[in-house]
Amino acid sequence: MVETEEQAKDYVAGLVGVASMDRLAQYVDLLIAENERQNLISKASEGQIWQRHIADSVQLLEHVSRETLDQEHAIWLDLGTGAGLPGLVIAAIFPDLFVRLVESRARRVEFLRECVARLDLERCEVLGERLERIEPFPASVISARAFAPLDKLLRLSAPFSTRSTTYLLPKGRSAAHELKSQKAPIRKMFHVEQSLTDSDAGIIVSSRTHE
Numbered sequence: 001m002v003e004t005e006e007q008a009k010d011y012v013a014g015l016v017g018v019a020s021m022d023r024l025a026q027y028v029d030l031l032i033a034e035n036e037r038q039n040l041i042s043k044a045s046e047g048q049i050w051q052r053h054i055a056d057s058v059q060l061l062e063h064v065s066r067e068t069l070d071q072e073h074a075i076w077l078d079l080g081t082g083a084g085l086p087g088l089v090i091a092a093i094f095p096d097l098f099v100r101l102v103e104s105r106a107r108r109v110e111f112l113r114e115c116v117a118r119l120d121l122e123r124c125e126v127l128g129e130r131l132e133r134i135e136p137f138p139a140s141v142i143s144a145r146a147f148a149p150l151d152k153l154l155r156l157s158a159p160f161s162t163r164s165t166t167y168l169l170p171k172g173r174s175a176a177h178e179l180k181s182q183k184a185p186i187r188k189m190f191h192v193e194q195s196l197t198d199s200d201a202g203i204i205v206s207s208r209t210h211e
């Protein structure tokens, strides 16, 4: 388990390069500063930002194949990005990957755009709209943390999903229960992975190529 700030930084540094670590540190500074102006993350989590937010986002990489990310036109779509979690963290790690962040609240959109500019993430696009209003495109990866209940999330994201889309859905403590309440075909498409940052939390991940 990744339980402390030190462990979180070591965990992330073990997975990403030095330049990515620098961009993540820059993002952490921007996030803490902006959290004074708008409510992006809980005040209580500021002192554990690497463990609660950065490592929590980075761990998603353990559940997506390198092959998926290396495809020429791979797009990582993050729904309800809010403060930048996990989508901006992913963009900071992979500046060459096309990352699209969907967020409807104007002040959050403004903050995300500022982060994209300050971190020089040319391939990261902030779609400042409700997801329902966005013209669908095929996404290689769809992530969403604390965005919507699973059935709504799957309904809204379906137009962006293909047979090979990898879903990565950190669901906190409700993961197993939410998946269990779905109909059999959905239950078969996904499984729950243990979160490394919270022993009670799970990540709903698509199991394999699906319809």
Ligand SMILES: C[S@@+](CC[C@H](N)C(=O)[O-])C[C@H]1O[C@@H](n2cnc3c(N)ncnc32)[C@H](O)[C@@H]1O
Residues within 6 Å of the ligand: 079, 080, 081, 082, 083, 084, 085, 086, 102, 103, 104, 105, 108, 129, 130, 131, 132, 144, 145, 146, 147
């Ligand atoms: C609870 S926050 C989670 C933010 C971030 N993913 C995190 O884990 O910290 C949910 C975010 O989704 C955004 N959101 C909710 N419904 C949306 C929709 N239909 N389209 C776009 N954004 C939406 C909200 O504005 C909010 O910023």
